[in-house]
Amino acid sequence: MRRRRFLQQLGSGAVIAGAALGSACSRNDSAAAAGSAAATAFKPVKWKMVTTWPKNFPGLGTSANLLGELITRMSGGRIQVKVYGAKELVPAFGVFDAVSRGTVQMGHGAAYYWKGKSEEAQFFSAVPFGLTADEMDAWLHHGGGMELWEETYRPFGLVPLAAGNTGVQMAGWFNREINSVDDLKGLKMRIPGLGGEVLKRAGGLPVSLPGGELFTSLQSGAIDATEWVGPYNDLAFGLYKAAKYYYYPGWHEPGTTLECIVNRKAFEALPEDLQAIVRQAARVVNQDLLSEYIARNNEALKTLVEEHHVAVRPLPEEVLQRLRKLSDEVVAEIAARSQRAQRIYDSYHAFRQQVIAWSNISERAYLNARGSG
Numbered sequence: 371m372r373r374r375r376f377l378q379q380l381g382s383g384a385v386i387a388g389a390a391l392g393s394a395c396s397r398n399d400s401a402a403a404a405g406s407a408a409a410t411a412f413k414p415v416k417w418k419m420v421t422t423w424p425k426n427f428p429g430l431g432t433s434a435n436l437l438g439e440l441i442t443r444m445s446g447g448r449i450q451v452k453v454y455g456a457k458e459l460v461p462a463f464g465v466f467d468a469v470s471r472g473t474v475q476m477g478h479g480a481a482y483y484w485k486g487k488s489e490e491a492q493f494f495s496a497v498p499f500g501l502t503a504d505e506m507d508a509w510l511h512h513g514g515g516m517e518l519w520e521e522t523y524r525p526f527g528l529v530p531l532a533a534g535n536t537g538v539q540m541a542g543w544f545n546r547e548i549n550s551v552d553d554l555k556g557l558k559m560r561i562p563g564l565g566g567e568v569l570k571r572a573g574g575l576p577v578s579l580p581g582g583e584l585f586t587s588l589q590s591g592a593i594d595a596t597e598w599v600g601p602y603n604d605l606a607f608g609l610y611k612a613a614k615y616y617y618y619p620g621w622h623e624p625g626t627t628l629e630c631i632v633n634r635k636a637f638e639a640l641p642e643d644l645q646a647i648v649r650q651a652a653r654v655v656n657q658d659l660l661s662e663y664i665a666r667n668n669e670a671l672k673t674l675v676e677e678h679h680v681a682v683r684p685l686p687e688e689v690l691q692r693l694r695k696l697s698d699e700v701v702a703e704i705a706a707r708s709q710r711a712q713r714i715y716d717s718y719h720a721f722r723q724q725v726i727a728w729s730n731i732s733e734r735a736y737l738n739a740r741g742s743g
């Protein structure tokens with residue numbers, strides 16, 4: 371029902387936007403005619419979107435479905451997108467290569483899964499102690515981030531688009547208490563991206579596993595701890611059945627951007643109006659998923675605590691301080707390894723420094739003023 375309402379609202383919005391566009395075009399008939407000719411000359415295409423998520427997984431998989439539906443509907447069927455879950459066409463971690471090679475036209479996942487291809491990619495998903503969801507969107511879309519992301523993916527024949535944000539994640543599920551920095555030593559934990567590098571520096575053993583393998587790995591004892599996303603998604607995987615302690619905050623993923631990747635040749639073969647539709651559909655999903663997470667995480671947290679009696683605990687300040695210091699080192703070292711990484715880091719870091727001054731007297735000040743109850 372919710373999805374249908376959303377599309378109906380979008381439909382009426384599209385009519386209004388169309389009317390406005392029509393009046394603008396009436397002042398520029400030749401441009402309108404050229405656009406219309408390009409649109410009618412374009413033969414409808416069928417695109418495949420592969421994803422790193424289990425099919426229809428709440429939030430992650432369903433936002434990929436929404437992206438496919440929006441592109442199909444907004445284009446009037448000129449692009450018909452079919453969405454595939456992990457392993458249906460390619461394995462979860464095969465998404466990048468499949469889209470890069472043009473085996474399929476689109477993918478949905480997160481940039482930190484591709485650190486083996488490009489270490490810099492990690493800056494476009496999440497940086498430990500980095501930008502929050504709102505700040506990340508601000509950097510990407512109004513602070514130069516998207517241009518750097520495009521440059522990073524160009525050698526792979528990919529167009530990147532921000533297509534979802536989880537907001538602040540949870541630190542994860544642990545089978546042992548974390549009372550001091552020493553408790554991280556030897557901890558075998560699923561934690562991807564830069565957060566994993568930081569855990570390694572703290573003496574832990576990070577592993578990268580797709581979501582679909584977390585529950586059995588944790589339950590069998592193959593790993594001691596795992597992070598996934600937050601209450602909404604962690605409840606769906608039943609992680610509370612495999613670990614006792616649920617720690618916060620998600621220091622390693624303060625506002626993770628999910629990505630849509632499009633094969634560049636396929637994208638450039640589209641007329642301009644369809645390229646705009648693909649880009650704008652991703653922007654809609656980018657915002658919609660964050661709203662969904664905020665709405666669903668608090669419901670799911672209540673269920674975890676009240677029905678499943680999960681022990682929700684803060685990481686000790688001493689542990690966070692140590693992780694913060696190590697994060698600064700790890701991120702700066704990765705930046706120093708290539709010229710492009712350094713430019714991305716400089717842009718990200720400068721934006722972070724700047725936005726902290728504003729966030730301190732806006733979001734942080736307001737949250738403090740609102741109080742905790």
Ligand code: CA
Pocket residue numbers: 539597598599623
């Ligand atoms: Ca995560």
